[in-house]
Amino acid sequence: MPFSLVICRQIDNEAEHDPLAKQTIKRVFHLLHEYHAGYDEKLKSAYELYSEYAIYLELLKSGYKIDRIPEAQGEKRPDFRVSNGEDSIYIEAKILGWSGGSIQHNKAIESGIDAQIDIEKQIQTGKNVAFGISEYNPIGGGKDAQExxxxxxxxTLIKKLANNVKTGQLALGDTFLLCDITSLSLFPYPREESAAVHNFHNPYGSYTSGILWHIAFAKHGDMILKSIEFEGKPNVAGRLNQEGLMERHPQLAGVVFRTKGLGTEVKYTSMIPSAKFEKYGDIVTRLFDYWNDEDNSNAWHLLSDKHDGQS
Structure with missing residues (x-):
């Protein structure tokens, strides 16, 4: 689980005056008290608590009033309320971990050990520079994932996320589902993946379907494009057997993705229906880094050469 030392220090600082931060630290320490190594459900729960407070800190940077919705026994409620003085939205955060739990975690550890053994063997043969290759797949799939x-x-992500949407979490008002997928390390270019289709960093200029856009807005049977390995290879992956989150749960006001690219910087991408953007556009563009709608109407900006400022 990719805990950030920087964020941990921020939570420590907040605990001096914020009871929520203090409670978060206490609960995390309780879960990790008997943890030693490897995959453990308590580690997963601790990471979820840490991530929820990290999201809270990041949302506060917008300058809007961010309230934590208190938990109620026997009730499902959203996590946050965001207010700009005139309008309010609710946010329900879902923290995604690796598929397969300990299975994928152990495979990643084994691959890392094999890479280290390769490096040591190269050094023993007298090489001045040695390297090893370690592979992991946080969502599993094997051959299907490759093809x-x-x-x-x-x-895969639609199935994981759709099952986590509960009616009670949407009952207080217009609610956005915030999907934290930072631990998956799958989206180094979230801006481009927010468009319906793009050819950013693709081999041979091939076009691919925007993953984040389709998780939110896809319809059953939509054709999905994939990057090609070399000229002449098929560009079509197939047709979707799933509906996007907004199709499955039209009561959602939008879907937000929290991603981490090649560095440590976290980005937020909002997928919001055009009708909701008319009402909450000011909140969305100030709260999140990127946005797009079901009509792909902001793709012109997302795919422009000017990658600065609000998108």
């Missing part, structure tokens, strides 16, 4: 590419990622 279907973007389609497999879209369908």
């Amino acid at each position: 279907q590419g973007e389609q497999y990622i879209i369908e």
Whole structure:
């Protein structure tokens, strides 16, 4: 689980005056008290608590009033309320971990050990520079993931997220589902993946379907494009067997993705229906880094060469 030392220090500082931060630290320490190594459900729960407070801190940077919705026994409620003085939205955060739990975690550890052994062997033979290759797949899939590419990622994440939407979490008002997928390390270019289709960083200029856009807005049977390995290879991955989150749960006001690219910087991408953007556009563009709608109407900006400022 990718805990950030920087964020941990921020939570420590907040605990001096914020009871929520103090409570978060206490609960995390309680879960990790008997943890030693490897995959553990308590580690997963601790990471979820840490991530929820990290999201709270990041949302506060907007300058809007961010309230934590208190938990109620026997009731499902959203996590946050965001107010700009005139309008309010609710946010329900879902923290996604690796598929398969300990299975994928152990595979990643084994791959890392194999890479280290390769490096040591190269050094023993007298090489001045040695390297090893370690592989992991946070969403599993094996051969299907390799052959279907973007389609497999879209369908897998839709299934994981759709089952987590509960009616009670949407009952207080217009609610956005915030999907924290930073631990998956699958989206180094969230801006481009927020468009319906793009050819950013793709081999041979091939076009691929925007993964984040399709997780939110895809319809059953939509054709999905994948990147090609070399000229002449098929560009079509297949047709979707799943509906996007907004199709499955039209009561959602939008879907937000929290991603982490090649560095440590976290980005937020909002997928919001055009009708909701008319009402909450000011909140969305100030709260999140990027946005797009079901009509792909902001793709012109997302795919422009000017990658600065609000998108």
